[in-house]
Structure formats: structure tokens, C-alpha cells
Amino acid sequence: MSATATWSEFLRDPNRVIETMEENGDVILVRRAAPPVRLSDAAESAATEETLGALTQLLAIALDDELLERLVGRLTITFPWIELLPESQRPEFVADFLNHARGGLAVGRLAGLTATLAAWRETAAAHADPRIRVDGTDLTYLDKPVVVRDPRGGE
Template identity: 85%
Template sequence: MGATATWSEFLRDPNRVIEAMEENGDVTLVRRSAPPVRLSDAAEAAATEETLGALTQLLALAMDDELLERLVDRLTIAFPWIELLPADQRPEFVADFLNNARGGLSVGRLSGLTATLAAWRDTAAAYADPRIRVDASDLDYLDEPVPVPNPEGDE
């Protein structure tokens, strides 16, 4: 679960905060006017990352068409918004998610996976928007480019 401490408490009594981390697994340091910071044991975090990487690699290696289809069906439990995607895009989401997970875990950076997940969720939301026609029949195509003003007002 973890513990919580203020940044000031950490600066005044770091040993107490470290003890709390050792007892609870990690400590969230709350700061004024700044996002919280998590203090955790680096070896434990590395072991977790390595395990997640191994699981992701095993899942990707085990993926065949039949497993992919079952996984797509089961992912709707964890990510209900997947139902809003067209059926032919759901396997593409799974492949994109797994590729980004494998790549991100191999370099220890999951921000790309986070962005991928958000982009697919936003795509699902767009499909659910009744103002948007999925077949793009509501779009007007231009024969020539038209300059548009900068929304921030800078030229």
C-alpha cells in the first residue's frame, strides 16, 4: 500500500521516512505546489520491472490468432471502452499495446505505453461520439491548402 509523508518531514527526519518505506514498500512524499514524489527501494522496483518485462515477453511470444481473439474478448472486462472500437481494430489495439509494453519495459520507460493506451481510449471515445460519422461522410476535402490562423495569435 505504501505510506505518506510530507517533503518537510523527509527533510527534517529522513531516517524515519526511510524506515516507513522499508515497512510499507514505498512512501509518497507530498509537496506544496508540486506533484508528489514516490520514494521506493530501487532493487524492489527493478525486480518488479524485470518481472513485468518477462510476463510481457511471454505473452507476446504465446500470441497466436486464437489466443489473440480470446484476449481481445477478455480485455473488454478490464477496458470496457474497447467495445466502442470497431471489431477489426481491437486486435490492432492488442498488438500495439503489447509492442509498446515490450519496448517500454526493455528500456525502463512506460510513458509510451501510457500514451498508447490514452490514444486508443480517445479513439474509442471518438467512435462513441454521435457527432462524428465513422465512415467520414461528414468530412469536406479541400482541393487546395487553405491557411488557418494560429490559435495562439502568433503569426
């Protein structure tokens, strides 16, 4: 469980916020014009990362073809959007996810895993779009990059 405090509270009374962290596991520091910051015990976070790494490694080495098929079939419980991927791409998603999880946990950075998960979810959404052909025959591949205008109004 986590508690919440403002950045100002932390600056005014850091000891009280640290005590809250020790009681609750971590504290989310809310800042006015910036994303929140998590304050947590480094040893506990390291232990969690180590455990996640071990679980990921164990899962990766345990995946034979039969288990992979069962896992792919059950992933729709956690990731319902997987149903939108072609069946042939579902094992590829699992392998890609596990590779990024193993690598990210090995170096303590999971941003690549987060990006991979988002990319696969967007791929599933593209497959669900009736304006897009699943076989990709409506796609045009570019030989060279093309500069396009920023849709947000920038340059």
C-alpha cells in the same frame, strides 16, 4: 502498500521516512506546489520491472490468432471502452499495446505505453460520439499543418 509523508517531513527526518519506506514498500512524498514523488527501494522496483517485462514478453510470444481473438474478447472486462472500437481495430489495439509495453519495459520507460493507452481510449470515445461518423467520411485531412490558437488563452 504505500505510505504518505510530506516533503517537509522527509527533509526534517529522512531516516524516519526511510524506515517507513522499508516497512511499507514505498512512500509517496507530497509536495505543496508540485506533483508527489515516490520513494522506493531501487532493487525492488527493478525486480518488479523485470517481472513485468518477462510477463509482457511471454504474453506477446504466446499470442497466436486464436488466443488473440479470445484476448480481444475478454479485454472488455478490464477496458470496457474497447467495445466502442470497431471490431477490426481491437486486435490492432492489442498489438499496439503489447509493442509499446515490450519496448517501454526494455528501456525502463512506460510513458509511451501510457500515451498509447490514452490515445486508444480517446479513439474509442471518438467512435462513441454521435457527431462523428465511424467510417471517417466526415473528416477532413490537411495536407499541411495549420497553426491554431491555444484554446486555454495562450498564443
